[in-house]
Amino acid sequence: NGVVKWWNLELFDKTPQWAEEITGISAKDITKTALDFANAGSRAISWVSPGAAMQVRGSYAALAAHALNGLVGSVDSIGGILQANSVPSAKAPDVKPYLSETIAKALKNKKIDQRGTPLFPALKEKSGGGVVTANVANAILNEDPYDIKVALGxxxxxxxxxxxxxxxxxxxxxxxxFAHITTNIAEMTMYADIVLPAKMHMFERYGFSKNKQNMHGYLTIHQPLVKPLGEAKTDETEIMWLICESLAKKGYDAPLRYYKENFKDPQTGKEPTTAEEFDLYAVKMLTKPIWDGSSNEKGDTINSWEELLEKGVWNTKKFTPGKKIDNFKTVTKKFEFYSETLKKVLTEHAEKNKLASVDEAMEHANITARGERVFVPHYEPIVRYGDEKEFPLIFAEHRSRLNREGRSQNVPWYYEIKDVDPGDESNEDVTKINPITAKEYGLKNGDKVKITSPQGSIESVIKLWEGTRPGVVIKCFGQGHWAYGTVASETFGQKPRGGNNNAIHIHEYDRLSGSTARHGGTARIKIEKI
Known part of the structure; x- marks a missing residue:
């Protein structure tokens, strides 16, 4: 929908020569890449990575990247980007009948992260449908929309x-x-009044995950293989049950009644009487559509809870490409280059916040486009913080192959084999700089430096590396813990091992989606020898 309109609004003058001036990539290389992509047709994939999306104004970079898939017809196509058949699971029973009038009223309060406001549209099907996790810190500090007294993380x-x-x-x-449920005593834990140890999901607890792979959707069951360490409990079930037991002793028994009456053992009908039983029954109940035989026509044949535990996984039938064509979850049911869906949601967002127009909404959200260009993928100027004279270099990062969602930094092998990451060194946390730039600033391999941005500073070690362009300094994210364990930190609770990139990343957002803006070179930096 709207490909010609997109051309007339945005693309008509966006030539390879125009892009060369902005990106530093030659028009020749841009043209060759575009032709190669087009020639691959439906077997080409433009990946909307965090690097494209998680930057200031990154929503439009993400829209542009995904639009390439629409242009070559690689959406819902063999060799292109695919969905998967849905994996059945049960939903938690309605909690509303158990809510007191006070709690029901409290749930209607504004969200603490300010989602859906003029500054944070956080769009996901509607204004405020997404989350703005990073802004919770500002909300706490500013007591806006209210003052938080107690938090559980x-x-x-x-x-x-x-x-x-x-x-x-x-x-x-x-x-x-603050109470913190965690497997490791992390930086956040150091601010906790109560620490509640959590079971490891891989081998200490029941649970399940849904995902997709190789044109199949699947559900995999987690089950305890070893006795948990110490007093560790499952976060969303056992700890919650124990809290509800304590509330019941104080006269507020509604949460415990909700658990007992709605999470009975699907096989026996028995109510849970302990935290461990509640944990088991909840997983059995939520996965029941998989193991009771009712989903056998949709995938693997499994006819009992015991069989699911034995097999460990249930797979859907192979996905058939082409189902999404003319059946997209958009207003027009088509792939939208001119997005009627975005237009609808932004109009509703402006009206909800009593703004004069969508253009005013864009001004609040730090988007430069106005008029019809708002509804198509378009170029937005990059945002950088720091005066170029004081902070002459641009800071960028990449992720470690070893990070494992940030939960691997307290093991020795993370540091011993760190050289598997491009340009990195074993047992060191290096900042990589192009040799041309290093010569300009009198830097050499092994120099200890202080890196400062308008947000903060860290200490690091210089590594000359041709994998980054001149003027751009790059550092792998993952090190810099001052807690998390005696391996992750140099002195636990006091001195970090390496430098945390987030100390110098600017506290900013892509306001349309609500995501943190950690990519795109938002921070300018200066480097000083120490």
């Missing part, structure tokens, strides 16, 4: 993992009471 380490780590440090210092 699990599987998170925002003090380390989100841009502008100093902002989260200040927020956690202000928070009166």
């Amino acid at each position: 699990y599987w998170n380490n925002f003090v380390f993992s989100i841009n502008g780590s100093d902002v989260w440090e200040k927020a956690m210092e202000k928070l009166p009471f």
Whole structure:
């Protein structure tokens, strides 16, 4: 839908020569790549990676990247980008009948992350449908939309993992009471009043995951293989049950009744009486459509809970490409180059916030486009923080092959084989700089330096590397923990091992989606020898 309109609004003057001036990539190389991509046709893939999307104004970079798939017909096509057949699972029963009037009213309060407001549209099917995790820190500090007194966190380490780590440090210092559910004593844990150890999902607990691979959707069951260490409990079931038991003793028994009455053993009908039983029954209930035989026509044949435990996985039938054509989840049901869906959602967002127009909404969201260009993939100027005279270099990062969602840094092998990451060195946390730039600034391999951005600073070691272009300094993300364990930190709780990129990343967002803007070279930096 709207490919000609897209051309007339945006593409007509966006030539390879125009792009060369902005990107530094030659028009010849751009043309060759475009022709190669077009010739591959439906077997070409333009991957909308975090690098494209997670930057200031990254929503439009993501739209542009995905539009290439639409242009060559690689959406829902063999060799292109595919969906998968859905994997059945049950939903948790409705909790509303168990809510008191006070709790029901409280749930209607504004979200703490300010999603759906003029500054944070956080679009996902609707205004405020997404989340703005990073902004929770500012909301705590500014007491906007309200003052948070108590927080419970699990599987998170925002003090380390989100841009502008100093902002989260200040927020956690202000928070009166915090309980942390975690497998490791992380940076966030150091601000906790109560620490609740969590079971490891790989081998200490029940659970399930749904995913897709090789044109099949699948559900895989997690089951305990070893006794958990110490007093570790499952985060979303056992710990919640124990909290509800305590609430019941204080006279508020509705949450515990909800668990007992709605999460009975599907095989026996028995109500849970312990945290462990609740954990098991919940997993059995939610996976029941897989193991009770009702989904056999959709995939593998499994007819009992015991059979699911034995096999460990259930697969759908092979996905048949072509089902999405003219059946997209868009207003027009088509692949939208001119997005009527985005137009509808942004219009509703503007009306909800009593803004004069979509153009005013774009101004609040830090988007430069106006008028019809808002509804098509288009070029948005890059955003960088720091005066070029004071901060002459651009900082960028890549991820380690060893990060494992950031939960592998407390093991020795992470550091011993760090050279598997491009340009990195074993047992070191290096900052990579092009030899041309290094010569300009008098830097050589092994120099210890202080890297400073408008957000903060870290210390690192220089590595000359031709894998980054002149003027751009790049560092792998993952090291720099001052907690998380005695291997991850140099002195646990005090001194980091290496430098945390988030100390110098700017605390910014892609406001349309709500994602953190950790890519795109948002931070300018200066480097000083120490």
